[in-house]
Each structure stands twice: as C-alpha cells, then as structure tokens.
Amino acid sequence: MISSERMAMVDRNAAALGVSTKQLMESSGNAVARAVRERADPGDGVLMVCGRGNNGGDAMVAARFLDEFDTETVLLGRPETIRTDIARENWDAIAESDLPTRTVTDSREFDLDDHDPDLVVDAMLGTGVTGALREPEATVARRLNAADVPVVSVDVPSGVDADTGTAAGTAVDADAVVTFHDDKPGLADLAADVTVADIGIPSAAETFVGPGDLLALDRDADSHKGDNGEVLVVGGGPYTGAPALAARAALRAGADLVRVACPAPVAREIQGYGPDLIVRGFDGDRLAPRHVDDLLDRAADQDAVVFGPGLGSDDATLEAVAEFLAGYDGRAVVDADALQVAPGVHTDAELICTPHQGELRKMGGETAADWRERADLVTEFASDLGHTVLVKGRYDVVSDGEETRVGRTGNPGMTVGGTGDVLAGVTGALAAQIGSTLQAAALAAWANGRAGDDAAAEYGNGLAASDLPDRIPQALRDEEV
Numbered sequence: 057m058i059s060s061e062r063m064a065m066v067d068r069n070a071a072a073l074g075v076s077t078k079q080l081m082e083s084s085g086n087a088v089a090r091a092v093r094e095r096a097d098p099g100d101g102v103l104m105v106c107g108r109g110n111n112g113g114d115a116m117v118a119a120r121f122l123d124e125f126d127t128e129t130v131l132l133g134r135p136e137t138i139r140t141d142i143a144r145e146n147w148d149a150i151a152e153s154d155l156p157t158r159t160v161t162d163s164r165e166f167d168l169d170d171h172d173p174d175l176v177v178d179a180m181l182g183t184g185v186t187g188a189l190r191e192p193e194a195t196v197a198r199r200l201n202a203a204d205v206p207v208v209s210v211d212v213p214s215g216v217d218a219d220t221g222t223a224a225g226t227a228v229d230a231d232a233v234v235t236f237h238d239d240k241p242g243l244a245d246l247a248a249d250v251t252v253a254d255i256g257i258p259s260a261a262e263t264f265v266g267p268g269d270l271l272a273l274d275r276d277a278d279s280h281k282g283d284n285g286e287v288l289v290v291g292g293g294p295y296t297g298a299p300a301l302a303a304r305a306a307l308r309a310g311a312d313l314v315r316v317a318c319p320a321p322v323a324r325e326i327q328g329y330g331p332d333l334i335v336r337g338f339d340g341d342r343l344a345p346r347h348v349d350d351l352l353d354r355a356a357d358q359d360a361v362v363f364g365p366g367l368g369s370d371d372a373t374l375e376a377v378a379e380f381l382a383g384y385d386g387r388a389v390v391d392a393d394a395l396q397v398a399p400g401v402h403t404d405a406e407l408i409c410t411p412h413q414g415e416l417r418k419m420g421g422e423t424a425a426d427w428r429e430r431a432d433l434v435t436e437f438a439s440d441l442g443h444t445v446l447v448k449g450r451y452d453v454v455s456d457g458e459e460t461r462v463g464r465t466g467n468p469g470m471t472v473g474g475t476g477d478v479l480a481g482v483t484g485a486l487a488a489q490i491g492s493t494l495q496a497a498a499l500a501a502w503a504n505g506r507a508g509d510d511a512a513a514e515y516g517n518g519l520a521a522s523d524l525p526d527r528i529p530q531a532l533r534d535e536e537v
Contacts (some may be wrong), residue, residue: 058238060183060218061271065248066237068268068534070261077142079253079461084210084236085117085146087253091208094174097125100174105196106147107214108133113143113183116208118177118430119150128156128171132180132192135159163195167369168203176207176520178202178228180214183240188225189215197226206231211240216272218242263495265454265463265502267410267534272499273310285311285488288358289481290327290351290380291343291365291392292318296475298366298392301521305481306362307332308505308528311488315358317351318366319343337344348379355380357487360387361369364394365477380434381405387487392416393418398442406489408497409479413435415446427451427462446483452501454494461498465505471514474521479504482528499532506531 090158092102102125106112108182112131119129129150131138138144139163151157158260160166168176178200180193188195189197194375197215200207212218215227221242232249251285261268275284287306291299299316303326306314313334318326320337327335336354338347355361357360363380367373377394380402390397395411399419413423421437431453438445439457447453452463482504486496507527511519 059241063237063240064184065268065271066257066261068271069264069266070257071162071404072261072266072268073258073264075256075258075261076450077110078360079144080257081117081142081146084114084253084256085231086121086260087251087255088114088118088179088210088234088238088329089121090178090206090253091232091251092122092125095208097176099126101126101128102173102175103127103168103171103173104129104177104178104490105200106131107180107182107193108138108143109182109185109290110140110143111210112138112179113140113146114182115177115179116146116150118370119152119155126339128158128173129528130171131159131168132156132161133159144190150198160192160196160521161191164293166192166196166199166200168205174204176203177210177271178207178230179210179216180228181424182211184467185217186217188223189227193500194226197228198467201226201229208232208234211235212243213246213248214285216242216246221245223253224392231304238397238482261353263460263462265461265498269495269502270532272492273486273532275310276353285359286313286357286487287291287311287315287353287360287362287481287484287488289316289365289484290312290318290343291316291367292322293366294368295366296322297329297474297521299335300482301477301525302362302365304330304334304525305478305528306485307452308525309482309485309532310502310529311485314441314485316355317354334447342370342373343367343376345376345379348376348383352382352383355384358386360389360484362389362391364389365480367393369393371464381407383412384398387493388467389480389484389487391476398443406493408446408483408493409441409443410446410448410476410483410497411447412476421447423449427453431455431460431462444497446479446497446501448479449455450500452505454498454501456494459494461494462495463498463501463505465502466508467512469515469517469519470505470508472519472521473506475524476506478521478524478528481525503531
C-alpha cells in the first residue's frame with residue numbers, strides 16, 4: 057500500500073531511472089482498457105470523461121486501445137488548458153486519429169442522455185488531488201451517480217481522497233477502480249471492485265532515493281522565521297570543527313534557525329565558523345550530567361536536536377548523553393560517540409541514528425559487504441532498536457524497521473573526516489521540516505552524497521568536509537549539481 061505523496065515520488069524516481077511518464081501512461085491506459093473489456097461487450101458505448109491532468113491522459117490512451125467499442129472522449133475544459141504536455145499529446149493523438157471527442161466547459165453542457173453510454177470511465181481527477189470537486193466536475197459527478205450506468209474510475213474515484221477514502225463534497229460512486237502500481241489506503245473501504253495494475257514501475261524507484269524524494273520538501277510561500285525548522289546542535293569539547301560543520305550544514309539544508317550548545321571554552325572558536333550560528337556555551341570543557349537539565353530546557357522549543365558531533369567519549373559525557381535521551385521526547389539525530397549509548401536508553405524521543413558500519417557494530421548491529429544483505433540486517437536492527445537508522449557506506453542504508461531506502465550518491469573521497477558531521481546537520485534540518493524520520497534521513501543521505509559528488513568533481517579525492525555545506529542547497533534541487 058502506498059500513499060499519494062509517496063506515489064508521486066516513485067513516479068518521478070522512475071522517470072530518473074529511465075522509465076518515462078509517457079511509458080507509464082501507455083501502460084496505465086492499457087490497464088484501463090482491459091478493465092473496460094472485462095465489463096463491457098464489443099460494440100457497447102463507452103464514455104471517457106477526462107480531466108485536464110494525467111488522470112485524464114490515462115483514459116485518452118485507453119480510448120486508442122478500444123477500437124471494438126463505440127467510444128467518445130469528453131474533455132472537461134478547453135484543450136489549450138490541459139495541464140501536462142503528455143496529456144496534451146494524448147488528446148492530440150485521439151483527435152488526429154479521428155476518434156470521437158467533445159469538450160465541455162460548462163456543467164450545463166454535460167448530459168448523459170446525449171451519449172447514452174453502456175459504461176463510463178471516470179478520469180476527472182486522480183491521486184494527489186484533495187478537497188471538494190469544483191465545477192464542472194462536481195455536477196458531472198452528481199449526474200454520473202444519478203444515472204443507471206456502471207462507472208470505472210481511473211486510479212481513484214474523482215472527489216475521493218486516495219489516502220483517507222473520505223470526500224470533502226460530492227464524489228463519484230464508482231463500481232470499479234483501476235489503480236496503479238500499488239493499492240492506495242483510501243480505497244480499502246470503498247464499495248467498489250479495486251484492481252491494482254502493474255504499469256512497469258521498477259522496484260528500484262521505491263528502494264533507491266532519487267529526485268522524486270525532493271517532493272517531501274514543501275515550503276509555504278507565506279511562512280515566517282522559525283516555521284521551517286529550528287535545530288539545536290549539541291557538540292564540541294574535544295573537537296570544534298564537527299559541531300560547526302553540522303550547524304552550517306543544517307542552515308544550508310533549510311533550517312531557519314540553528315543553535316549550538318557547546319563547552320564555553322570552545323564557544324568563540326565555533327562561532328568563528330559563521331555569523332549565522334547562535335552559539336551558547338555551558339561551563340566546563342566537556343559535556344557532563346550537570347548540564348542535562350539546561351540542555352533539555354533549550355531543546356524543548358526546537359524542532360530537532362543533533363546530538364554528538366565532537367563531544368568525545370569521556371565517561372561523564374556518555375552518561376550525560378544517556379540522561380538527555382532518556383528525558384527528551386522530541387526528534388534527535390544521534391551521531392558520533394553518542395551512538396554507543398542509544399541502544400541502552402529507553403526514550404520517548406524519535407531518534408535517527410547515523411552510524412558508519414564500524415559504529416553500527418559497536419551499537420550491536422551487523423553489517424555485510426553486499427548492500428542487499430546489509431539492507432536486511434539494518435532493517436532488522438532498526439526494528440529491534442525502535443528508531444530510524446541511517447548506516448553510512450558506499451550504499452547508504454536507511455530503515456525504520458518497516459520501510460528501507462538505499463542511497464547511491466557519494467564517492468570514495470568522502471571518507472575524509474567531517475562528512476558525517478555534515479550529514480548529521482542535514483539530517484537534523486530535514487527532520488525539522490519533514491513529517492517522516494525515514495524520509496528525512498533518506499533524503500539527507502542522498503543530498504549529502506550529491507554535494508560530495510559535486511565537490512569531488514572539483515577536488516577529486518582531495519575534497520574536504522568543509523566543501524560540502526555550501527553545496528547542499530543545490531543538492532536539494534531537482535536539477536544537476
């Protein structure tokens with residue numbers, strides 16, 4: 057089962073793998089045609105009621121496969137307002153093929169008695185469209201529901217939310233639904249015959265993180281400072297570059313505000329890495345249990361915490377890490393030396409643990425040279441841990457114990473110290489902006505690798521971790537870096 061949001065990501069990832077939208081629409085249209093043949097006899101009248109998006113395009117393709125039927129394709133709107141190039145191409149194809157077509161721009165122009173069909177294909181609106189139907193779709197839906205004619209809906213009945221199965225207003229009462237690639241949550245309770253059609257989307261489009269995953273990032277044009285995530289980085293002491301890299305990366309990944317909590321003796325040094333950072337020191341030269349209550353207060357107002365970069369592995373520091381995690385109930389990215397504490401802590405927090413394979417073993421997990429075998433092992437470990445795990449490697453493996461994604465970006469030059477700190481910061485920023493910790497971690501790994509690939513194109517194996525943060529914004533765009 058797949059949500060409408062995830063389905064849109066998978067579609068785009070498939071295109072990035074070379075399976076074009078045009079190929080998928082041809083397969084979808086063929087599946088709709090098969091459903092029509094199962095429910096109508098040759099010579100029957102079949103009315104395609106099409107919206108101006110790709111859902112309508114699927115039905116337009118189906119019309120080309122139904123020569124044995126008396127088909128007519130009705131477009132709700134003017135052809136010049138068709139929203140996608142591929143749907144417009146298919147409208148032009150059926151028009152040039154001299155197949156019967158008609159346009160309806162006013163709901164009063166739609167009358168089923170003018171067509172007298174034996175079956176109607178509802179392709180007005182598909183998954184990803186929510187809210188009440190507008191005109192002319194609302195009136196068309198009411199007339200379809202009032203008529204004594206079977207209706208086959210494409211992907212989801214128009215007006216029904218594919219994720220919830222609810223309708224904000226009028227919705228088509230379909231007799232059958234042909235949905236694509238995987239079942240949708242909102243179809244389970246419909247009184248309709250639901251068919252899931254395989255349209256040729258490769259499993260790699262779901263397994264491997266790709267440009268489609270960028271759809272998870274959605275910034276409101278009317279948002280204000282703080283609406284897009286506030287991140288607290290807790291780190292430093294033995295090392296100062298690590299928390300600075302994580303904090304700079306979090307800013308470049310879109311967090312509105314990034315604060316750093318670190319030992320006071322290194323606060324000025326960390327501040328020197330960037331004027332955009334808000335640095336606050338605590339007494340002493342290392343994190344200790346006496347600092348935990350103050351850190352929990354600071355973390356309470358943050359959307360995510362990045363815990364670990366540069367903290368070191370002093371016994372008192374690790375004790376403080378355990379106490380913080382036990383008392384925290386927000387989102388936290390756990391990195392570096394702090395990772396060894398996570399498996400033994402009971403916490404109400406949502407953790408994203410970011411170990412490399414050596415750190416994974418220290419946590420009690422197992423790994424393997426083959427990424428497929430490693431993915432299975434990471435999935436099992438994440439399930440036992442009860443949190444999301446991002447295991448860094450040639451292929452990054454991300455799992456929450458139920459779903460698992462794999463990132464294939466990155467290069468051998470990224471074995472240089474500090475790239476993991478950058479990844480932790482990016483993960484923290486995305487965890488502050490995206491609802492799913494799995495999605496945030498997967499996208500962070502992919503973007504971090506893209507930034508590293510761009511740096512390697514300039515510096516080869518001589519890249520430095522400090523080359524990555526300024527490349528993160530471009531890596532989080534759906535275009536070449």
